[in-house]
Amino acid sequence: MSKQVDQALVYQEPKGKKWTGPQIVLTVIVLILSLSCLLPFINVAAVSLSSKSAILRGDVSFWPVELDFTAYKAIFADPSMPHSLFFTISITVAYTAFSMILTVLMAYPLTKKRLRGRNFFSFLALFTMYFSGGTIPIYLNIKELGLLDTPWSLILPGMLSTYNMIILKSFFSALPKELEEAAIIDGANDFQVLLRIYLPLSMASLATLTLFYAVGKWNSFQDALYYINNKAYQPLQLKLYNIIKGSQAVDIAAMEGGSSAVATSVSESIEPATIIFATLPILVVYPFVQRYFVKGVTIGAIKG
Amino acid sequence: MTTHLPSINRSHRGWFRRDWRLYAMLVLPVAFYLIFCYKPMIGVIIAFQNYNRFKGMWGSEWVEFENFRFIMGMSDFKFALRNTLWLNFLGLVAGFPVPIVLAIMLNEMKSVGLKKLSQTLLYLPHFLSWIIIGGMVLQIFSPKTGLINATLLKWGLIDKSIPFLTKGPQWQATYTVVGVWQGMGWGTILYLSAITGINPELFEAAKIDGANKMQQIWHVTLPGIRPTIVVLLILSVGQMMNISFDRPQILGNPQVLKYCDVLSTFVYRTGIQNHRFDRATAIGLFQSVVGLILITGANFVSKRLGEDGIW
Structure with a gap:
């Protein structure tokens, strides 16, 4: 019904002039x-x-x-590739789960105006968006905590994104208050309100943020380059980086007057095959998740 | 039950009893912020020390501004600072107008199917890591076997390969173009949503006044998205000192080090690779402080111009 009304109201270009x-x-x-x-x-x-x-x-x-198919055979013949794929999936899942829990736990209390110290907690979060210790103090912190060269160094440090937290907070704030009030009158406490009312009502936003976190972790490489030496803990992006840098070094050596044919034959199709190998998982899910991302960006623009 | 009655809620002592669950929720995220964000902020003091790994940051010798004086004198630091500002400037000049134009074009497209398809393709590069994009770029722009050089050579348009990645200025141009390409589609989202927010009556009125498409875009669409343009422009200016690590790291190579080395990659080399933690921290602190000043200034200017600030 409403769709028909909308169409009647919208100005219609004269027909037949579509392809000017x-x-x-x-x-x-x-x-x-x-x-x-x-x-x-x-x-x-x-x-x-x-x-x-x-x-x-x-x-x-x-x-x-x-x-x-030599390149793909080589990739699958090397057990470190499937291993790295499995490792990347594992840390992405763990990171995303922790991230979502922390994001919800931070966003929900901040929507409650009655919370004492609310401004303090907001400031605690927001300040980190504008100032950080910087690469090296963060690195030394990871080292002091004993996380260097463990999978935790890829999971814990970036768990909570203040940007995503603000997106969720503004979504929570926009939920209708009546349901919550009714539940409180029925004796529900904040845990119950969060679990039974807020979370079920914000599934779309939660899905969006889950994807933000998951894609971010899947694509992250800097943390692995800094914190990981052990080959068993190399995520796919770092492995790909090493392959690309290795073949680039060979190319440069070749250009500076080496035996180019011998040098390049090692890597010429392995590198693109690895790129495709690392891209396929994203390409497979991309068409389905794209619209959630677009939604997330527009929610994020309305600041809380 | 009775503890939830409003009269007790407002009482002086009841607030913690009433809200302890909220504080319980905050424990984990606050612990995260303290351990992983605020604790490293204390760590910046090693910028003022002659840091000794075995003595740690509480036992190392204090040297005041010695590290800052040292890095200011390093020619590598000057290159990195100059490249950071220059590459960001190029990215802003070349890249900022592109999503605006593209958003307007997408908005004017009449075929809904083609528009959806275009958007799906245009957003794609945003979802891929810079390592993957970098790998593709190195492949496609490579001197002999890369698609671009191979095609141009085959068609006889050039006699010898263009050194897209092996000569300084060409490298910077490639870096900029790839950045614009990667961000152009994703950048349209905010503009498209701003265009949707323009009152349709304004377009109707313009049409009745006899405005053609270009005039409508100039006099209705662009003024309509002006606040978005200004805020995003100010944000980018505020980010001039910040540069990502992944993109210059994957695209750069030793042949063009003087052109591709930026602050983030320089900090990595100095700190993580060469273990000069104190100097690398000093560079990072310099960058953070200047960045904070820039973003505060940008926000101030934005408010003075009567636009929404970012705060």
């Missing part, structure tokens, strides 16, 4: 920019599936030339 000249130009420009976001992947995927000689000739563009 400027409209075509505009659409083409936007589509070209959009394709620029897709084609690099296709190129990298094509290179990862091509033979070394075709890559070295520069023949590969958007379709594999002389189809060759």
Whole structure:
């Protein structure tokens, strides 16, 4: 019903004028920019599936030339790759679970105006957005706590994002107060209000924040580079980084007058194959989760 | 039950009995902030010490501003500072208008299906780590086998490869373009939601007054999203001293060190790799303090201009 009313109210462009000249130009420009976001992947995927000689000739563009699965065989033959994948999934799940618990526990009390010291707690959180100890004091702190070279160094330090907490807080504040008041009259305490009213009503926001945290952790690399030496605890991004930097060093050595053919043959299709290997999990979930992200950004813009 | 009655709630002593559950909830997050955010803030004192790993930050010798004097004299620090500001400036000039234009274009697209498809593709780079994007960039821009150079060579448009990543100024251009490309789609979201918020009657009125599409964009759309533009611009100016670590680290290489080394990568090399914790902390503290001044100044300017501040 309301949809029909809306359509009646909205100004309708005269029919048959959809594809005017400027409209075509505009659409083409936007589509070209959009394709620029897709084609690099296709190129990298094509290179990862091509033979070394075709890559070295520069023949590969958007379709594999002389189809060759050697790189993928090499990745799966190396047990450290699946291990790293499993490790990355584990820390992402653990980190996301802890993060969500802390975010909810911080956001809920801050929505209660009656809470004494509310401004103090808000300030405690907000100040960290504008000032931090910096890379080295944070590193030394991790070291003092004995977390260096343990999986905890990848999970604990960034657990609570103040930005995400504010998003959740402003969502909580916007929930209708009547349900909560009714529950309190029925004798519910804050734990019960949070679990039975706030959380069920904010599933969409919670899903959005879960994704923010999960993708952030999946993509994070700096913490692993700083804190992890043990090969068993290398997440996928760090492994990929080491492979890329290794082959870059080879390339540079080759350019400075080495035997380029020998040097490059080691890595030329392993690197793109690893990139695809690390990207696929994201590409698989991306189409389904994209809209939650967009929602999260617009909620975040309305500051609490 | 009776403890929940309002009369007791307002009493002087009842507040903790009434709200202890809220404080219980706060224990974990507050502990997190204290241990992982505030404790390292105390650690900045080693910027004023000749830090000795075995004596720790309470036993090391105090040297006042010696570390700051030392880094100010380092030519590597000057390069890193100059590159940080310059690359951020390039990113702002080249990158700031792009999402605005793109958002307006997306908004004007009549085909809903194509618009949705474009948005899905344009948001994609935002979801990938800089390591993955960096790996792709190194691949595509590589001198001989990379897609761009190989294609241009094949078509005879160039005689020899363009050194996208191996010559300083070219490297900076590549870095900037890749940054603009990565952020352009995601950057449209806030502008698109601001455009949706413009009162449709304004467009109607403009149409009745005979305004064409360009005039409508210039006189209705742009003024409508002005507050968003100003706030985002001020935020970016406030961030001029901050630079991410991942992007320069993955794209940079020793050949262009003078052009690609920035404060974040310089701190990493000095501190984590070479164990000069005190000097690296001094650089970080310098960066934090200047950053705080910039963002406060930006906020002040924003309020003076009559726009919403960020606080």
